[in-house]
Amino acid sequence: MIGRLNHVAIAVPDLEAAAATYRDALGVTVTEPEDLPDHGVTVVFVQLPNTKIELLHPLGEGSPIQGFLDKNPSGGMHHMCFEVDDILAARDKLKAEGKRILGDGEPKTGAHGKPVLFVHPKDFDGTLIEIEQA
Numbered sequence: 200m201i202g203r204l205n206h207v208a209i210a211v212p213d214l215e216a217a218a219a220t221y222r223d224a225l226g227v228t229v230t231e232p233e234d235l236p237d238h239g240v241t242v243v244f245v246q247l248p249n250t251k252i253e254l255l256h257p258l259g260e261g262s263p264i265q266g267f268l269d270k271n272p273s274g275g276m277h278h279m280c281f282e283v284d285d286i287l288a289a290r291d292k293l294k295a296e297g298k299r300i301l302g303d304g305e306p307k308t309g310a311h312g313k314p315v316l317f318v319h320p321k322d323f324d325g326t327l328i329e330i331e332q333a
């Protein structure tokens with residue numbers, strides 16, 4: 200059912216500093232910050248050969264990552280995103296396994312313009328899981 204690890208998302212209190220860490224300490228290509236107002240985040244993409252890291256910073260009021268940063272002021276891993284071929288089949292399988300899908304359970308358009316769903320972290324070893332129909 201599951202495909203590639205699409206990205207790991209890290210919530211950070213200082214986007215420029217975080218981007219510099221990856222660029223300078225690891226020598227990785229990082230993009231310029233990009234505002235995604237529909238998702239309440241500004242994001243920097245860290246390109247790795249086999250996946251990417253997304254550095255997330257709150258944008259505007261009611262950002263979905265503000266609460267996470269309030270609890271984790273120095274930042275931390277926010278979620279992992281796995282690719283699936285069929286998001287509805289993946290959702291139904293996860294539900295059948297007793298995993299709670301966040302929101303109304305219907306796929307939303309994610310930060311990359313593709314359908315996504317999130318699975319409750321308490322049902323996944325304390326890690327918020329995003330699934331994306333690639």
Ligand code: CO
Pocket residue numbers: 206208278280310329
């Ligand atoms: Co994501």
